[in-house]
Amino acid sequence: MNDRNIRTAFEHLEKDVMVNVETEERLEQITNRATWVRPAFFAFAGAAAVALIVGAAVLAFRPDAEVDPVPPATGPTTSVVPPTTQVPGLSAGTVLLADIGATPASLDGLVVVDGWTATGDGAGGLLVWRSDTVTRIAADGTETVLLDAADLSEQFVRATLRLEDVASVDGAVKAIVLVAYGEEYPDIFQEIWLVDVETGATKSLYQMVAVESNITRVSVAAGRMVASIAFEGGTYFEYLDTRGQPIDVVGPFYQGDAIGAAAAPTVIDQGVLSPDGSMFVYLEIDYSAFEDGPIPVDIVSWDLDAGTETGRIEIELRDGARPGRLDFDGVGIVLERYLDAVDGPPTSLPPLRAESVVDGTITELDTPGRPSLIK
Secondary structure, three states, X not given: OOHHHHXXXXXXXXXXXXXXXXXXXXXXXOOOOOOOOOOOOOEEEOOEOOOEEOOHHHHHHOOOOOOOOOOOOOOOOOXXXXXXXXXXXXXXXXXXXXXXXXXXXXXXXXXXXXXXXXXXXXXXXXXXXXXXXXXXXXXXXXXXXXEEHHHHOOOOOXXXXXXXXXXXXXXXXXXXXXXXXXXXXXXEEEEEEEEEOOOOOEEEEEEEEOOOEEEEEEEEEOOEEEEEEEEOOEEEEEEEEOOOOEOOOOOOEEOOOOOOOEEOOOEEEEEEEOOOOOEEXXXXXXXXXXXXXXXXXXXXXXXXXXXXXXEEEEEEEOOOEEEEEEEEOOOOEEEEEEEOOOOOOOEEEEEEEEOOOOOOOOEEOOOOOEEEEOO
């Protein structure tokens, strides 16, 4: 069975939701770099309360609240390989750029990693997602495979992985990993797992029957979790605790019937919590303008405790650019950009960065890749 067959589940889901750079889009090396025009304008708006509605169709596609996640088997045995290279010093605010086939390097404020997604391991090292594995590279360069899709083959059919983030949960550092599995489409399931970065032990928090739907981003911080979910016809956020149970917070979009509420934007995506869990940032994307010109994208800051919008950065992505992974360290953000392709993998572009969501000033990084921030 080749890689393309293994990743059938994610491939079909992506064709429906067209929201994020998902697994199938990163199966081959990113090549043919393109020149991109910087966003045309940047603006920052003051605090404003928002109440929007996501239609009843959302409820029809949301996971059944009575369905418990399938508990995973004992975590796969980790395999350790000899040290390969010393990890550069990683401090808070360092930008990690993951790029398939890239030569690992430490540049001015950037660390480039060969992989699809990379984040910190909470101890000066890295977590890297490459193909069907999640690997920890400790500060001394020792590599440990924390999770391998091949090890799940006896328990799950066609298992695929995606590294989402890292967080401290119950006093231990955990990798946040999305696991998808199942027979031929549409019999596909997605689960959010915690993977202990020291032991490799796994715990399933949340299960979704992903019929024409997809978990596009997961963020965990300070006992809270935000899952960004897209389905055929809409998008919404799920607010949970680290046991996978719903929590009572005031988000920007009302998930039910609200007479007189405004219509939701075309797409909402990439909800990412601040390290203290008190707020999150997310994207509002208007794909309706894609055929005619730049894609308007708003990067919105939301106070979950107060239930109010606290900031908004407005940008335009030009020349066919699409928004990808967003990351947030409680102060600033980084946003992936990529160029989609009819055949073959997407072209990775230099990400955008705002060192402060309060200031709202956006700059373009010099190096392409999928970005993350050390928190």
